[in-house]
Amino acid sequence: MTKSEIRIPRFDAYERVMHWMAALSFLYATLTGLAIWSPKLYWLAGVFGGGFVIRGTHPWSGVLFSAVIGWMFARWAKTMGLDSDDKVWLTKMDKYITHQHGALPESGRFNAGQKMLFWSQVVTALLLFASGIVMWFPEWMPRSLRLIAIAMHPLAAIGSISGIIVHIYMGTAAVPHSMRAMLRGWVVPEWARFHHPKWYRQWRDSTNIR
Amino acid sequence: MIVAKLIDTTLCIGCKACEVACQEWNDQEYTLGTFDGSYQTMPDLAPNFWNLIKFNEVEKNGGTSWLMSKYQCMHCADAGCIAACPAPGAIVQLANGTVDFAHDNCIGCGYCITGCPFDVPKLSPTTKKVYKCTLCSDRTAVGLEPACIKTCPTNCLTFGERDEMIRVADIRTRELKADGFKDAGVYNPQGVGGTNVIYVLNDVKQPESYGLPKDPVIPWTVQLWKGPMKVLGTLAFVGAILGAFFHFVIYGPQDPEVHGHDEE
Structure with missing residues (x-):
């Protein structure tokens, strides 16, 4: 068999379901959240059944998204730790952006950029969850907490959404075949060796497929 | 014409007729209050209780002052509830200055509760919408005074053109000063652009003793969220989308076949 017919498993079914549950709940929370964020975006509320519905x-x-982030954390936290190569990678991120891959240290299963996205999403999800609970039940929450939450929730959302915009770009147009990895679970060896060489070698050494 | 309610606290006898009139006119179901050792009907305003006489007991000059003050929506010129509201048309400011909730448009998020420096709006657990004093907009629209004003037996409450009410309040303040209340004054806080409910207090330097905040303003976190943070958010979202698009235009996809890789 030729190399491009070999399929390296990248995301198993659990991870794919996990990822798309996060993605769908995030998308819904983002669009409905933007509707309540600004009166100028309130028209989005109509798309989802009106303001009264989306308030509910x-x-x-958000609860679903936070729960899935918790699941992701349980599954990926260890994998997402930064090793010494990752730290160098982060200082040379401009090389990654300008496609000078030769100048970058090799990445494992996830590159340092993906790891930073993971951690930033964990942090913003925590902030969004905590402030969201306060904003959910204003009649039960002390005023001082509500005043903090009302500023913290959109601020965390701005960070989170901006990160996901970049993530969606990376997963679609910027890195061909990555969408298939997340939808169907596998990649070809050429892709793996180019984007995640350390992870590719682990796979190669653990199998006799060449 | 901007209208205003004038509350001369020095004339309030705590009869609570205004509470009853408010309940009657607005057809509110009475809910039993909480008895906490005070003459006050209940500790706070409620979704179906928009007008509360606060009975403030204040230690002063070796004695106790029993300060009664009418507590309801202040109908601010620069209203925190409107600043915080995300649903267009849910809170409207009428041409006469009344701040009124349009419940068909209210989504019950409760942001107005946090935006209000007087902590007035209350979320109803049954309808999931927020309620407060309407300044009897259904009465003022046809030239009647609000129900509380109509019923007040001591002329503590008056209603009319705002400038006129301020003039009356100033005259009353001068009278009080002549009577020995040297700190008497008008409570019309400028931090919210002035209110369309104004008070005459016999000690304007300590509005807290009447249960009124000293320098109410729209909370800075609400202003941050409705101001600079929107600019930041717009820049971040548009920046990320345009950045991604132009990155693709300049550098294209990261494709191993294009960039090549040495065979091992």
């Missing part, structure tokens, strides 16, 4: 559903989508 937005918090639940």
